[in-house]
């Protein structure tokens with residue numbers, strides 16, 4: 060073990076304040092030693108490799124200070140915290156021996172071989188709008204982030220419109236009393252696309268999808284099969300597997316064909332809600348911001364009716380416990396509830 064690597068023994072009950080330093084993966088032990096002596100630090104608590112957008116990087120948890128919690132001087136602790144946050148670009152990792160301190164409820168075991176015996180709890184902290192556990196950093200909020208008329212805030216898929224032009228399946232299957240055999244899938248009933256109707260009939264028989272049952276009586280799984288094709292469909296297997304109505308339209312929309320079938324396409328397309336923003340018009344990051352307390356939010360909108368942005372992973376039930384409302388919730392409120400809400404908001408005055 061190199062001299063700078065000082066993974067503490069479990070018998071040492073001191074808390075270790077460290078800050079992370081990122082170095083290239085191929086940094087050698089002697090280069091680390093050189094870096095340490097040049098920066099005025101001597102020990103590394105743990106070393107791990109992390110994935111970054113530019114490839115894997117070596118991360119060292121460099122020791123800023125270590126002390127016993129019970130008799131540590133406040134001034135010394137503050138100085139160590141400030142040093143660690145400054146040198147670690149706002150990040151601080153505390154290795155707390157399990158016998159020294161009761162573990163924090165959200166404490167995680169050290170990762171990447173940080174502790175040889177699991178004798179430490181790792182407490183991660185960071186400054187600013189940054190999650191120390193996921194390492195996700197959020198931009199400071201600016202007014203344009205909350206406007207769908209601005210490129211900063213607008214959903215990138217629908218460009219702030221909330222809807223996109225897409226295949227409207229109410230137009231594709233306008234009569235749900237028709238069976239597949241009788242022509243439920245309207246665009247495949249012209250002589251030009253008879254071949255596709257034949258494909259559907261042939262594959263439906265093999266897959267056990269009823270061909271003589273009205274569309275409205277098919278199960279959701281059977282409808283899904285017709286629209287999305289065989290679940291195991293492999294691209295290019297047109298003749299061998301059912302490709303689905305969705306791929307039929309994707310084919311028509313492909314560059315080579317979109318000029319050949321403009322009327323056909325326009326007949327079955329309409330504005331449909333944007334799946335990326337769920338019609339909220341804003342980027343996910345803008346929709347993550349919330350305003351107000353839980354009580355205030357509850358007084359104007361039932362917790363079960365709150366908007367949860369697509370891509371926001373919150374356990375069911377936990378989302379209802381979140382405080383405040385997001386901008387899309389506010390946009391849906393009637394004026395009297397908005398007045399009630401903003402009349403009770405305790406927002407700091409804008410001092411600019």
Ligand SMILES: [Zn+2]
Pocket residue numbers: 214215216217218219220221222333334335336337338339340341
């Ligand atoms: Zn959108």
